[in-house]
Amino acid sequence: xxxxxxxxxxxxxxxxxxxxxxxxxxxxxxxLYTFEKNVKDFLALLELSCSMGLTIFRLGSNFIPFASxxxxxxxxxxxxxxxxxxxxxxxxxYGIRITMHPGQFVVLNSPREDVVRRSxxxxxxxxxxxxxxxxxxxxxxxxxxxxVYGNKREALKRxxxxxxENEWLTKRLAIENDEKYYTAEDVVELGEKxxxxxxxxxxxxxxNPSAFSIDRLVETWRGTTPEFHLSSLPEGVHKLGEHGDFxxxxxxxxLANLWGNRGPLDVVIEAKKKEVAVEKLIQxxxxxxxxxxxxxxxxxx
DNA sequence: ACCCGTCAAGTCCGG
DNA sequence: CCGGACTTGACGGGT
Numbered sequence: 143x144x145x146x147x148x149x150x151x152x153x154x155x156x157x158x159x160x161x162x163x164x165x166x167x168x169x170x171x172x173x174l175y176t177f178e179k180n181v182k183d184f185l186a187l188l189e190l191s192c193s194m195g196l197t198i199f200r201l202g203s204n205f206i207p208f209a210s211x212x213x214x215x216x217x218x219x220x221x222x223x224x225x226x227x228x229x230x231x232x233x234x235x236y237g238i239r240i241t242m243h244p245g246q247f248v249v250l251n252s253p254r255e256d257v258v259r260r261s262x263x264x265x266x267x268x269x270x271x272x273x274x275x276x277x278x279x280x281x282x283x284x285x286x287x288x289x290v291y292g293n294k295r296e297a298l299k300r301x302x303x304x305x306x307e308n309e310w311l312t313k314r315l316a317i318e319n320d321e322k323y324y325t326a327e328d329v330v331e332l333g334e335k336x337x338x339x340x341x342x343x344x345x346x347x348x349x350n351p352s353a354f355s356i357d358r359l360v361e362t363w364r365g366t367t368p369e370f371h372l373s374s375l376p377e378g379v380h381k382l383g384e385h386g387d388f389x390x391x392x393x394x395x396x397l398a399n400l401w402g403n404r405g406p407l408d409v410v411i412e413a414k415k416k417e418v419a420v421e422k423l424i425q426x427x428x429x430x431x432x433x434x435x436x437x438x439x440x441x442x443x
Numbered sequence: 444a445c446c447c448g449t450c451a452a453g454t455c456c457g458g
Numbered sequence: 459c460c461g462g463a464c465t466t467g468a469c470g471g472g473t
Binding site for chain 3: 155158160161162163164167246
């Protein structure tokens with residue numbers, strides 16, 4: 143049964159877990175001020191998700207701005223840590239799955255040692271946030287495989303090497319197919335080899351298709367609830383890779399059909415209109431009699 | 444109060 | 459070899 147959710151913020155950004163600041167303004171005071179804005183909006187977004195009956199929420203990577211930057215002083219984390227521990231029970235009480243998805247600059251297969259090092263530091267910060275809130279292993283961190291650098295086999299081998307040298311990553315790391323370089327088939331093969339769950343992105347698969355096996359992809363989750371991503375092409379003229387304002391009912395139903403009756407699944411709706419798009423989708427699904435999975439906090443009025 | 448130049452980070456591609 | 463695209467918005471200094 144499928145549950146859906148939004149990511150990072152409301153469409154109008156009135157609630158946003160990605161508030162940041164200029165690096166030049168970074169200090170303990172500005173950091174804690176901005177972090178608190180993110181925390182407040184995070185709680186409000188969980189409340190919103192709960193009232194809409196959403197099962198998953200993606201927390202923004204700027205939750206603690208510049209947390210992996212060299213100009214960031216780890217002493218500042220003491221206040222952050224106590225705040226997160228205090229919130230742990232409240233956050234968990236919603237029963238909404240919290241996951242994260244770092245930006246394009248996390249590249250575990252780069253030939254540049256410094257790029258890999260910074261990527262690991264960024265992932266270690268993501269891991270710390272989820273651990274500190276006491277979230278379960280279903281709170282994953284989703285990354286792409288990275289670049290190709292003119293030799294896909296070598297690039298894949300470098301990815302494997304990085305994972306092999308950093309076993310701690312496998313606690314929460316998941317890998318996703320992208321719209322240009324690594325197909326679902328590539329990522330399933332890699333996930334099987336490394337023991338990493340594979341996030342299937344429906345839209346990336348349309349742009350970068352392959353003959354992947356959905357059964358093998360599901361198998362990489364070893365009984366835990368998979369996370370998928372869904373977005374649609376925008377109406378009218380659009381650029382390659384651009385996400386639509388809304389997600390089309392038929393795209394959702396295609397994905398639901400692919401999923402079949404395999405059990406629980408969380409789908410992040412990656413539409414520009416965020417919660418407005420999800421609300422529209424929910425209504426359309428109701429009209430056609432499709433039943434969504436709801437979180438434990440959801441009470442239908 | 445509003446506008447608009449600028450912003451940590453990577454990779455690929457075209458000129 | 460370098461600058462722009464990708465995707466994208468929000469910060470914050472300036473008016």
